[in-house]
Amino acid sequence: MDNRILYKIIIVLFILLLALSCNVPQTAVKTANKMVPEAYPYSGDSTNTGKLDWKAYYRDENLIALIDTALKNKQELKIILQEIDISKAEVRSRKGEYLPFAEIRAGAGLEKEGRYTRHGAVDEQLEIRDGRSFPDPFSDLLIGAFASWEVDIWKKLHNAKKAAVFRYLASREGKNFMVSQLIADISESYYELLVLDKLLDIIEQNIKIQSNAVKVVRQQKSAARVTQLAVNRFEAQLLNTQNLQFSIKQNIVETENRLNYLTGSIPHPIKRNSAQLNQLTVDSLQAGIPAQLLVNRPDVRQAELELKAANLDLRVARANFLPSLGIKAGIGFQAFDPAFLVRPESILYNLAGDIMAPLVNRNAIKAAYNSANARQIQAVVKYEQTILNAYTDVLNQMSKIRNYTDSYQTKSREVELLMESISIANSLFNAARADYAEVLLTQREALEAKMDLLEIKRQQLQTKVNVYRSLGGGWN
Template sequence: VAMPEAVKMPEKFNAVDGAPEEALGWKSIFTQHELDTLISTALKENLDMKSGIQRVLIAGANLRLSKAALLPTLRASVSGGLDQFGKYTMNGVGNYDTNFSENINVHQKIPSPTPDYFAGFRSSWEIDIWGKLSKRKEAAYHRYLSSTRGLKWYQTQLTCQVASLYYELIALDKRLKILKENIKLQNKGLEVVEAQMTGGRATALAVSQFKAQRTATQGKQFEIRQAITRVENQLNLLLGRYPKEIHRDTSAINLPLPKQVYAGLPSAIILNRPDVQQAEEELKAAKADVSAARKAFFPTLTLDAYAGYNAFKLPLLFSPGSLAAGFLGGLTAPILNRASLKNANLVANATQLTAFYQYQQSLINGY
């Protein structure tokens, strides 16, 4: 399937200076001790983060499995069986004739039914003559990289979410402080108006208006407290713990903001985003899957070998005369299962197009 043309990225961001900006870590940006502690705790204890680490481990295990598929397998084997050959079968006639031979001793006579005992090693090796297994390993490698990029992207998002909620808490604290000061002023104003009404210089309507304004301010105060509880719960959820009070430094709201922020060049900034890199690795993995699906139509060369003890009498199994070894090479090609291989190829191509569109979407989102 031909890949569609990619959307060209703009040369620079809209109305933003394109001068490059040095990459900074979150510790150099968020310098408050309380926020530093919260972010470190979230990166360590967040449950989604722990799940992401396990996904990286799974991807690494899949990569090792795909590498192992390129190597021969060796396994120990102990088996026993029993065969009953008919009079008109090749083995049946051969065994019957062999038992009458003068060249064999009593231990070499073949019983009927015929037991078959084996103890030794068996090996099998699929030769990757077309590169099918190599492409599967390549796909697993890119998916491993994709999982690491995805984990890095979530770390970035988690850091931003914790910082955003932390500063939202500080802003709510500042609003709550202002409301408390307003309530104090309104209480003093209400006392003055009530004194004026007692002296006949103000009406009961003025007193009611002051009380209504104070009640409205008190209502906003309760709303702010509810908002603080909600944000603290969200922050505790990111920290992977049950709700508890969040310690914060309210003086952080007075820190100066940067006078100018350089966005950098789109090609340098966006392509370094972990989410874009994750989508890129998924696209590479899908491309390798398409190649492996195409090569699945080609014949497969398999080599099988065994070595060990093989006898038809159990007491003679481990005698020197029971040592045996064998080697077999086979070339097989799919015939009746080509329909399933065609569907697998269609799925791989559709997955590749999906990964391409997701990569384009990640570029646009990043811009």
């Protein structure tokens, strides 16, 4: 073929490639709004409780032992660790894609051409050397090194590798978030167990008080000071209080089993020190500043890394519209006889380069690009939603600290007054200056107030756990 015709063909193909490359969609990457207020309401400084180590935050040997056991045994953590390994393998795979592929190849073959064919007739006339005809059948021996490399001129492969790295880092943050949630769940259940123990103690104390009241009212009936109606009312209230302890005991069993499940242990009694319940406080917790959530909370960092990966995926999808450059090369030895294989005349080598641009399957590429674009927008929305949720979570928990503290103080005063009222009502009843209904009502109100006080204490401790989690504590 005339060289001028060949050059024209090459020029036409080059122009065609340029035309195809110009029809590439413009990448409109949606940026995330991660602005947060400069400070929380009622917040002092940048001191952040969430930066504390979880062992220093909880400071309960029994609770720490439960958490340590969970971190070793929990099946969900083992599963997510395998997912992290999968992500790490994906990074290695992506890294290998933009490096040259090289291989050592060795082969042997045997071929027999038909005598009355074009190739067979030609082979019949060939001589390898003077007096030595072309071998029939023909054997083919090959040994050599071959390589291929896609030149990453648009950084498509590099971006795919970086996206895999971000997803690997996101999977690690996902594991940290799970650890934070697991520690919060264990701590919350542990504190609930302490509250149930204390509640059972209160019920048992009230059973003793009401049992003594039943004895007194029976004596008064014998003395004809009260009727059987009074005795029945006191005994009925005693039975009602006794019945409460059974549901509390069942709740204790279920809470212990929940803790055993969270720690990945066979159900067994949970070791705890319920006497320290009243010593647990939730004051002096510092929220720091909202900007720290972007660094401290694993779920926020995970969403940010997934957004970075989605941004790179969009670039990769766009680069699929552009031409790709490939280079292939090889060198080795090839001969039909082992005696000739390592001779200079048997050396072979090749070097080729090609440029390819998508022509027929552009619809599939467009679909992949649109999908990547949608996922990028989705990642932006998820990131913004995660930040908003984190900020709102902290506000709610800090508000609960103030309100539950005030509520606990108010309810404590109510309990003190009702306990005094029980003594007063009993004295007045024994002196025939108060009706038995007043005694029963006062006892019931005092018991309900004590139970309400313990419920407020449980909510306080739950807030203690959730404040630490919402500030990003627990995983470090």
